[in-house]
Amino acid sequence: MSAGKAFTWTTTSDEVVKAYADSVKGRTFLVTGAGTQSLGGETAISLARNASPAQLILPGRSLNTLSPVIDEIKAINKNVKVYYVPLDLSDPSSTRRAAEEILNNPEIEKIDVVINCAGVMGTPYIQTAYKDKDGKPLELQFSVNHLGHFLFTSIIFPKVRKAAPGARIVNVTSFGHRFTAVKFDDLGFSAGAKYDTIDAYGQSKTANILMARYLADNIPSKEIASFAVHPGGIMETRLARFESDTGFVQDAIERIQKMPDVNYDVLQQLKNIPQGASTILVAALDPSIEAQSGAYLDDCQIGTAAEYAQNKENSEKLWKLSEEIVGQKFPISA
Numbered sequence: 154m155s156a157g158k159a160f161t162w163t164t165t166s167d168e169v170v171k172a173y174a175d176s177v178k179g180r181t182f183l184v185t186g187a188g189t190q191s192l193g194g195e196t197a198i199s200l201a202r203n204a205s206p207a208q209l210i211l212p213g214r215s216l217n218t219l220s221p222v223i224d225e226i227k228a229i230n231k232n233v234k235v236y237y238v239p240l241d242l243s244d245p246s247s248t249r250r251a252a253e254e255i256l257n258n259p260e261i262e263k264i265d266v267v268i269n270c271a272g273v274m275g276t277p278y279i280q281t282a283y284k285d286k287d288g289k290p291l292e293l294q295f296s297v298n299h300l301g302h303f304l305f306t307s308i309i310f311p312k313v314r315k316a317a318p319g320a321r322i323v324n325v326t327s328f329g330h331r332f333t334a335v336k337f338d339d340l341g342f343s344a345g346a347k348y349d350t351i352d353a354y355g356q357s358k359t360a361n362i363l364m365a366r367y368l369a370d371n372i373p374s375k376e377i378a379s380f381a382v383h384p385g386g387i388m389e390t391r392l393a394r395f396e397s398d399t400g401f402v403q404d405a406i407e408r409i410q411k412m413p414d415v416n417y418d419v420l421q422q423l424k425n426i427p428q429g430a431s432t433i434l435v436a437a438l439d440p441s442i443e444a445q446s447g448a449y450l451d452d453c454q455i456g457t458a459a460e461y462a463q464n465k466e467n468s469e470k471l472w473k474l475s476e477e478i479v480g481q482k483f484p485i486s487a
């Protein structure tokens with residue numbers, strides 16, 4: 154199975170947006186994690202540079218890191234309305250506030266494409282306000298990468314439904330999902346006592362894929378299609394900012410080298426930021442992949458995720474658990 158164009162790992166964001174400009178015109182896109190020098194930032198800028206979105210909603214932790222992106226979009230294309238909304242995905246109160254602000258903004262009638270791109274990787278053990286169903290604390294990577302996006306998307310979901318048919322939800326995951334399945338028996342690493350930063354990233358990225366899978370299994374693809382995307386290895390972003398604390402990258406490389414059936418040479422082909430954003434944009438824009446809702450993409454094509462990340466039973470289990478943890482139902486049925 155492949156996506157519509159002969160795109161490869163070297164394809165850039167601009168090439169993808171130019172090819173699918175009709176899927177951008179007059180539509181509203183929401184991108185989390187659109188800070189400077191990030192994949193989300195490049196995704197948003199490329200949409201404005203090469204096509205005519207009506208609105209770009211860019212929720213984020215700090216206007217400082219988002220301002221250069223917003224300024225660049227305004228300089229390139231004055232017709233695009235850009236909305237900044239303060240959002241800290243590690244904090245359920247901030248996440249609720251941000252989502253409700255978007256939900257209640259009368260200028261934003263509908264959201265055609267949600268791109269859940271924000272993320273943290275390889276952090277030291279940090280607890281958040283989220284607790285598992287037994288009241289034990291959860292840590293930062295699962296909270297930001299999965300729970301925050303799950304709660305945020307569930308609150309803005311009525312506006313995504315308004316954009317159907319043809320709406321999309323794209324979760325940015327990682328090859329790192331192959332480090333581990335979701336650890337349903339000990340989501341919070343025994344309150345930190347058994348913390349492993351690689352497994353914490355891995356389970357959060359597996360959760361990104363399972364969430365897309367569940368959405369695809371429960372919503373007709375013509376209404377809202379959902380995808381999970383591995384963008385590739387991109388060293389120019391700020392994702393590895395905790396390297397000096399945890400040594401994540403070095404340890405992760407050693408774990409990957411021991412994985413059976415993984416072509417390590419291919420993984421070493423590093424991308425620049427525009428090449429990293431391109432697969433996200435294929436998932437968001439390519440009309441030909443709609444019927445493959447639930448798929449995992451890499452290198453601008455439909456790829457293959459680990460079985461446990463595509464497994465229906467796991468997706469249902471994670472969904473139910475996530476609803477319990479965030480304390481509300483995801484309004485998937487109208």
Ligand SMILES: NC(=O)c1ccc[n+]([C@@H]2O[C@H](COP(=O)([O-])OP(=O)(O)OC[C@H]3O[C@@H](n4cnc5c(N)ncnc54)[C@H](OP(=O)(O)O)[C@@H]3O)[C@@H](O)[C@H]2O)c1
Pocket residue numbers: 185186187188189190191192193213214215218240241242243244270271272273274297325326327328383384385386387388390391392393
């Ligand atoms: N780069 C890679 O090689 C690679 C590989 C595989 C997957 N990915 C995935 O790609 C996505 C984007 O990563 P990137 O490389 O662009 O990294 P990045 O430059 O670090 O960007 C991550 C973005 O997420 C935001 N963010 C972090 N914590 C947040 C929070 N608590 N609330 C709201 N926003 C938060 C950051 O905001 P601030 O500016 O406020 O920090 C930043 O804008 C991530 O989901 C990552 O897992 C990246």
